[in-house]
Amino acid sequence: MRFHTRKWVKPEDLNPNGTLFGGRLLAWIDEEVALYSIIQLENAKIVTKHMSEINFKSSAKPGDIVEIGIDVVKFGKTSLTLTCEVRNIMTRETIISVDTITMVNLSEEGKPLPHGKTQIEYVKDRLEK
Template sequence: MNFHTRKWIKPQDLNPNQTLFGGRLLEWIDEECALYSIIQLENPKTVTKYMSEIDFRSSAREGDIIEIGIEVVKFGSASLTLKCEVRNKMTRETIIMVDKIVMVALDENGKPKPHGKTRVEFVKDRLADK
């Protein structure tokens, strides 16, 4: 799994229990998956269609640094299925696991648009082809 983004837990990210608010974490995961999928599918109109069961395994506290990892599970005709793990950067303890997140590329009318991708591509390789 590749860990692309780090977040520093600040006071505004906490719940009344003084641990990381789950909704904030899910917002970060959704944004990270969207950015990753937009880049992979080369389509800025890529949206979240589905998120499977969310497994909160531990928590994070103010001052902790967490990292968000994403892995491609499968390419569909208009979709990209990912899995996600968020962990504490310093201890490597898993905070949350999401086994299945489906992102869908859309056309100008908001309908699924086939993307023609079958494997993970890196931007540096696309630039080398030009």
């Protein structure tokens, strides 16, 4: 799993229990997988179609640093399916895992658009072309 983004848990990210609010964490995940998909599919028009079961395994407290990891599961004709894990850097525990997140590539009209991609591409490799 490649960990791309780190987030610092601040007071505004907390639930009434004083731990990281799950909704905030899901928003961070959704944003990160959208950015990752936009870069992979080279199209800014990407939407989240589906998230599988979300499994909360531990929590994070104020001041903790969490990191979001993403891997590609498969390339579909118009979609990209990812897996995600968020872990607490301070405790080394997994906070949440999402088995599959499906992102869909869209046309200017908002319809699913074939992207023609079949494997992960890295920006450095695109620059060498």
